[in-house]
Amino acid sequence: MVKHILFDFDGTLVDSRALLVKLYNEMAVQHHFRPIRQQDLAALRSLTISERVERLGVPVLQIPKLLIAGRQLYQDHIRALQLVPGMKEVVSRLSAQGVRSSILSSNTGTNIRLFLKNHKLDGAFKDVISAKPIFGKHHAIRKVMKEWGTAPSRMVYVGDELRDIEACKKLGVPIIAVTWGYDSPRLLLSGRPDYLVHSPQELQRTLMSMLSYK
Missing domain, CATH: 1.10.150 (DNA polymerase; domain 1)
Incomplete structure (x- = not known):
């Protein structure tokens, strides 16, 4: 699970x-x-x-x-930035379930924390991790797994780019690719993600099924 x-x-x-x-x-x-x-x-x-x-x-x-x-x-x-419509409900549902959610991004921790504070989401995420190299996200994910002492099968990454899929594939981490971000659905599919979702509602259903799977 x-x-x-x-x-x-x-x-x-x-x-x-x-x-x-x-x-x-x-x-x-x-x-x-x-x-x-x-x-x-x-x-x-x-x-x-x-x-x-x-x-x-x-x-x-x-x-x-x-x-x-x-x-x-x-x-x-x-x-001036806003959450993707529907994502606040996804985050709130996970938080209410007591799920440990974190952010891993090539953006800076300062920018991310400022955004979360502006939108009153400070307590919704356990950690904010900055993956500095644009092509080195797998190194950051591996470091997180080591710090948390968790196996790849016990976590899931949610991202919108082919490079997210490639990073997760290197480590055996399941990935849910979302189609409303930077990369097109066709490009995402070329990386063979574990799941491809087209709306925050579909993302929420997928996550809930993974969290409840025994």
């Missing part, structure tokens, strides 16, 4: 796509990258991160610096 739930943050819990596109475009003007237009979004959702970087002409060596700058800009706009 699953005992621990790890949630991704951006795209899974929080509807931050528009903000991240806005911040990227501000930096694109400054650094002379290709901007993201509204008509580009559908196509970009179907590409891997490496393919998106190539499509937009962003030099790989500049990505760490851009991520740091982007996270600082993100904090300035965090009060």
